[in-house]
Amino acid sequence: MAASKTVLVTGGTGYIGSFTALALLQADYKVIIVDNLYNSSQEVLNRIELICGKRPEYHNCDITNEKDLDAVFDKHPDIDNVIHFAALKAVGESGEIPLEYYRVNVGGTLALLRSMQRHDVTNIVFSSSATVYGDATRFPDMIPIPEECPLGPTNPYGNTKYTVEAMITDHVNAERTKAKKEGRDEKQFNAALLRYFNPAGSHPSGIMGEDPQGVPYNLLPLLAQVAVGKREKLLVYGDDYDSKDGTAIRDYIHILDLTRGHTVALDHLREHHPGVGAWNLGTGKGSTVFDMIKAFSKAVGRDLPYEVVGRRQGDVLNLTANPTKANSELGWKARHTLEQACEDLWRWTENNPRGYRQDPPREFVER
Ligand code: NAD
Ligand code: WQD
Secondary structure (H helix, E strand, O other), X not given: OOOOOEEEEEOOOXXXXXXXXXXXXXXXXXXXXXXXXXXXXXXHHHHHXXXXXXXOEEEEOOOOOHHHHHHHHHHOOXXXXXXXXXXXXXXXXXXXXXXXXXXHHHHHHHHHHHHHHHOOOOEEEXXXXXXXXXXXXXXXXXXXXXXXXXXOOOOHHHHHHHHHHHHHHHXXXXXXXXXXXXXXXXXXXXXXXXXXXXXXXXXXXOOOOOOOOOOOOOHHHHHHHHHOOOOOOEEEEOOOOOOOOOOOEEOEEEHHHHHHHHHHHHHHHHHHOOOEEEEEEOOOOOEEHHHHHHHHXXXXXXXXXXXXXXXXXXOOOEEOEOOHHHHHHHOOOOOOOHHHHHHHHHHHHHHOOOOOOOOOOHHHHOO
16 A cells, blocks of 8 residues: 555644644644644644644544544545554643543544544554653663663553553554454554653744743743743752752753654654554753753753752652664654754743734734
8 A cells, every 4th residue: 555644643743743733744744633723723824834834634533532632544545554642642641630631642642543543544653751750760771761661651641641652552562452353454553652751942933932821840941931931940850869969850852853853763663663662762862950051051041040959759769761773763863953943942931921812923924
């Protein structure tokens, strides 16, 4: 069967999904987005079009609704790949309303897989997370973290990612076994479980970036709010960790590198038919919270105020990727620096004080 290069992107108006839609369009894929706009805005479609001259097709669709998903697959029989981002993602909130997290993240993926099965769509790339490793410092010889590190999520959000990884793995393996038994091509069933470390940054144009609705939770969006005066100072969660400066270590990866990881993973599934594989998408370089304050302050051009407070519950000392497997198997490596991520984030923040709730900066539209 000739490959159609048409991709369904769930959660495609969100932060990582929108950048991946852009990367796919730039790589000559046709992109169909489904998203219920729970945490995003349709304005991002205009921004994608401004950057690359092409517009993804958008459907307002809740992934937990199988009938609505069926309608999208029925309308686009050429879809032969899915990249699945749609999910709830706030770790703290997942402890307060875990059933909602299971309903959307696990139930939504179940609905998606069933609908894909009915429409003979056999390749899926899934947004997993470094959070599936939990506290990897339990295994000191596994820092930086390789994919074979034992999994052990420590919060309901992480449990949903762990459960979905298992569900996709079981499904793809069963489909392969069944196809083999029936003399059909088993190699058509494939899944990439991409374990992201900490996504950072924005588009260098300054017109696409992360636009969290409500109160942000992650370090960089919070630092950006300090820089524009929406927040008095950054609260640093603990300086008593066993690191060079006492603050916790993470692997911050530029959004453009992360999204390129999706196009290469998809190409890998289509060309090499590996079955199910898990790949870390990180840089392999750890940065402390103080490193990040310094790097972002440099991009902004002034020191940003902070105050050290106690550790945040559930935080761990070090989550740094060993990205060797993605490098050797997918030919993928992060190329952007932390400095670029900070500069791009600052350009986006300065240009779009109201995020996507405003028109794009005029000079961009008039170019
Ligand atoms: P995001 O919130 O910006 O994007 C998620 C998108 O899914 C949003 O546009 C939202 O409207 C949509 N959505 C939510 N529920 C839906 C539903 N029921 N039906 C249809 N659409 C729905 O988040 P993001 O940062 O872009 O994350 C994308 C994926 O990557 C998520 O699966 C997340 O768990 C995963 N991930 C994110 C990070 C991170 O730090 N941002 C790290 C690791 C993994
Ligand atoms: C980074 C560092 C904080 C805020 C989370 C999820 C993970 C993944 C990515 C989805 C930590 C410190 C933060 C602040 C701070 N998401 N910090 N003050 O916790 O590594 O990962 O997002 O899959 O699953 O857990 O990211 O950006 O929240 O924190 O000192 O106000 O910054 O303690 O060391 P985290 P983060």
